[in-house]
Amino acid sequence: MEALGIILLALGFVMGYFPERIKLYSKPVFYMGLILFSLELISMNLTPIKDSPDLIDFLGYASNPFIGILYGIVITAICQSSSVTVGLTIILCSQNILGLDSAIGIIVGSNIGTTTTAFIASLKLGKVAKQTALANLAFNAIGVVIYLPFYKLFENLILSIS
DSSP, rough: OHHHHHHHHHHHHHTTSOOOOHHHHHHHHHHHHHHHHHHHHHHHHTHHHHHHHOHHHHHGGGGHHHHHHHHHHHHHHHHOOOOHOOOOOOOOHTSSSOOOOOOOHHHHHHHHHHHHHHHHHHHTSSSHHHHHHHHHHHHHHHHHHHHHHHHHHHHHHEEEEH
């Protein structure tokens, strides 16, 4: 599994030199490889900081759903990718730095944080673009608000099926 990222990177690169029908798929394969390879590098280099009591304490606050959601919003807004936030969260869970309750909050928050990309892009555009970005933000935020009463139920469901 560790080599999958490198394999997809190389495969995507090579596919870029093939005829158009194959070349069409080269970028998605390459970028998937890049994501997997990056997550593997992050996972390997996370080992020294996982023993940091300050980090453990800071991430421990995410077990509160509201703080976990806020963490997810901020982290996703900073890195401009909910996929990266989810990937980092999975890595932190796999190394027992985060618990499921914290991870769920961060992932749900990333759903709102991912709207910042569209919101920032709309700032230089017209009124309709800004309204569209705001609608995207409102839709995701309302979805999170609707989800909140079922937070514990969802956590228990995940625990029961895994």
